[in-house]
Amino acid sequence: MKVFVPRDAAAIAVGADEVAAALVREAQKAGVEIRLVRNGSRGMFELEPLVEVETPEGRVGYARLAASDIPALVAAGMLDGKPHETCVGVVEDLPFLKAQTRLTFARCGITDPIDLEDYAEHDGYKGLAAALALGPAGIVDAVTKSGLRGRGGAGFPTGIKWKTVADAKADRKFIVCNADEGDSGTFADRMVMEGDPFMLIEGMTIAGIAVGATKGYIYCRSEYPHSIVALNKAIASAKRAGLLGDNILDTPFSFDLEVREGAGAYVCGEETALLDSIEGKRGVVRAKPPLPAHVGLFGKPTVINNVLSLAAIPFIMDKGSQAYADYGMGRSRGTMPIQLAGNIKNGGLFEVAFGVTLGELVNEIGGGTLSGRPVRAVQVGGPLGAYFPPSLFDTPFDYEAFAAKDGLIGHGGVVVFDDTVDMLGMARFAMEFCAIESCGKCTPCRIGSTRGVETIDKLRAGEAPQLQREILADLCDTMKFGSLCALGGFTPYPVMSAMTHFPEDFAAAERTLAPAE
Amino acid sequence: MQPPTYEPWSPERAVEIIALHADREGALLPILHALQHAFGHVPDAAVPLLAGALNLSRADVHGVVSFYHDYRRAPASGKVLKLCQAEACQARGVGQVTKEVEAALGSKIGGPSADGRVTFEAVYCLGLCASGPAAMLDGRLIGRISPDRVAELVREARA
Structure with missing residues (x-):
């Protein structure tokens, strides 16, 4: 029987490792054979550590557990999915999850993040297969048609960026993933890296094929040690399976990938500072032009994209541009993994099509403040994003709508403050x-x-x-x-x-x- | 994450570590991380070694070491407790928690405690923005630090 305890940093920070150890110990004592899976987080952080037990009815969850709760829970029949005061029922039926449209986060929390077979069983590497059939120009065309815009904050059309690099002539080109997720109130990149790293690897591989790049770097901040471990394990596994390295799946395409660790400088989330940092320099911003697409890493044409942009690619390849573009509003197509954070009752990852209003996110989905006091201000888009008062809660989540209210959606972080804020x-x-x-x-x-x-x-x-x-x-x-x-x-x-x-x-x-x- | 154990500074060992990574493109940051991982800090004595191995000026290397918040020029005093001071943790009450940790340690955030057993520092975001206030104690993440858990946190930090 499978038992799931998340390996996500937000679960580990509240005792998931200790809970996992206690489960193994108590199951052994009770003579029950369990297969412990360290999954990604479902993104409902108030419920962590959220342990799930596989039952014929579905995966039943037990929320906010401590290691000391486990002996009593096992005795009460937790491993058979029996009721208990900590039981939240079948996890997939929870309203917070049911209200979402999970395209990028379809697997996160469900699979074993570093098990390549599990990934393949859940549509993994279907995007790469489709991309190989399309060929480089076809991939760029499909990404352009999907309407995907850079999820790091700037919202630049990803397809146009890729086309620029594809058209550039050079002996070497690079794919760089910006995983320097320094904005307070954001953790979606971290959840991808810890909860579904193969998706990012697959997305970067497709990007490499599309533009003719043979080497990729993931620049991950040092504050995310668990992400770095998960990425390195996944990369090693993909290499062993011939999904990275020379002649991927016996095609003419080669692509290798390396993780680079940041060193605590927020400004390295700025793309040109990030490139300098990978080059071994101070993370100092470059003047543009030239664009990184022309003169990027080590002076070569470089695609630099956020984790979420690259992670959206396998879905777009597998299901088609239109399937992605069908979601959203205006020029904001697809879904946005929104991160509800700060003083909020139901904090966590909420992936939804563009167009949901700020008020719906904060009050309905988020359930208002954790402190129970009135909401006074909401900062959207990280430390560089505007503070919105409740009078602007009718603003839809959309690049242009936020810009029209002198704000920005940035990387999709929403930090809620109650009326005690100064x-x-x-x-x-x-x-x-x-x-x-x-x-x-x-x-x-x-x-x-x-x-x-x-x-x-x-x-x-x-x-x-x-x-x-x-x-x-x-x-x-x-x-x-x-x-x-x-x-x-x-x-x-x-x-x-x-x-x-x-x-x-x-x-x-x-x-x-x-x-x- | 295991608590770190550091070896005493040794130029010979540093040269070995530098040689392991020197052929990588953009090798300086990976080497600095490896040195700090081994010794717990990157002493000034490492700067000429790095400059020589990577064909850089000492000023270039010094510029990089001093630019990044992560690199320590001297060993930390005792365990390192980093408490997130960014907006999401502020919204969840890290201001009060910080004051109480400061009172318990007898020192301000940004340096060693009065007894030298803890180095108490700010960090700007651990990605635990709906689980804060959040901290990292010698590499181990700790979430939901309410004021009533400060005593326990400080005890662990001093242990």
Whole structure:
């Protein structure tokens, strides 16, 4: 009988390893033979560690277990799927999962992530087979028609990027996967790497065939040690099976893959800084042009895509461009793995077609705040994303709709704050974070962020507050239009949105002065 | 993740480690990781060795070592406790948890504790944004750190 205990970092952080060890021990004591599978997470983090037991009715889940619960649970018939107060029933029937459209996360939580056979049994490598039939030009065409846009945040059409690299002439080309998922409130890349790494490997292999690249790098942040382990195991397994290396599946195509570990610099999530980092340099942003598609890694034409962009490719190849493009709204096609985070009751991974509103995500799917207090602000798109008040909750999740409200969807992180949040403090944090993480190449970012912190401190102290607000707005304008990359260029989003939508927090100093007059 | 054990700094051992990776393209970061993995830090004495092996200037190597937050120029004092200070953990109350850890350690975040047994540092996101406040103690992840679990966390860190 199969028992599933996630290997995802979010499960391990709340005791999944200890739960798994206890299960093996107690099953042995009870004389029950179990096959323990360390699956990916289903993405319902409030329920972790979520243990699943295979039964004739489906996989029955037991939520929020601790190792100390296991002896009593086994005695109560958990291994037969018997009821218990921790039992959540058949996991696939949970409303949080049923409401999703899982294309990229179809396997995550279901399979053994580092078992190639399990992957193949669940549609794995069907995308590669389809891609080989299409040939390089056919692959690029299919990706373009799918409408897939870069899931890292910029939303650039993936097919056009691939076509540019495919058309470039060079002795070597590269595929680079940006797995430097530094945005707070995001973990979808991590879940792919830990929960379904072969999908990423397959997507990168297809990209390599499409553009004529023979080497790929996955640049994964050092804060994700479990991802690095899972990727390396999966890569080794794919190599043994002839799915990576020279003449993949006896075709003329060769593609090799290597994981590179970051070293704690947020700015390396910016694509050109990331390329410099792989080259062994400081993670300093390059001026564009030239684009990485023309002059990328080691000066060669390079496709650099986010984990989720590359992970979407096997589905598009296998099921067809139209099957992907049928989902979504406007120019945002397909699905987005949205990450519900922060002070939210049902936090986790929610993959859905573009078009769902922010309010539906936060209040209906997310269930409001974990603290039970009213929602005051929601930051969408990571540390460089805007803060939205509940009055903007009708905004649909779509690149253009968020841009129209002076925000961005970024990498799909949604961080919820309750009414105890100090928005002046959050604006200060945005500037402070930019100052800590700035690569230092351009002045607006390097110096502007430090001046921003100082200006907010003066505002807080009540020193000519109207003047400070004007200086802050002016500074944000300079950073937005004068910075080389999104770090300095987008830090104004959280700052200005906080000031625009929560002016009362920026007027506190004046308010306290008023009664003295 | 196993708790790390480090060997004492040895130039001979460093040369061996450098040679293992020196032929890789863009070898500097993988080598720095390997050195830190072996010794727990990358001492200044490693800089000329790296510069020589990779045909770089010492300034280039120093520039890289000092750019990245991960590389330590000196060994950490005791166990390393990294507590996430990013927005999602802030929304889940890491501010209060940080204050309580600071009080228990008798030191501010960003350095060694008063007794030198713990190095307490900020980290910006461990990808546990719906399971925070989150921490990493010598490589081991710990989620859902409520204020009432601080005493236990500090005890583990000092152990």
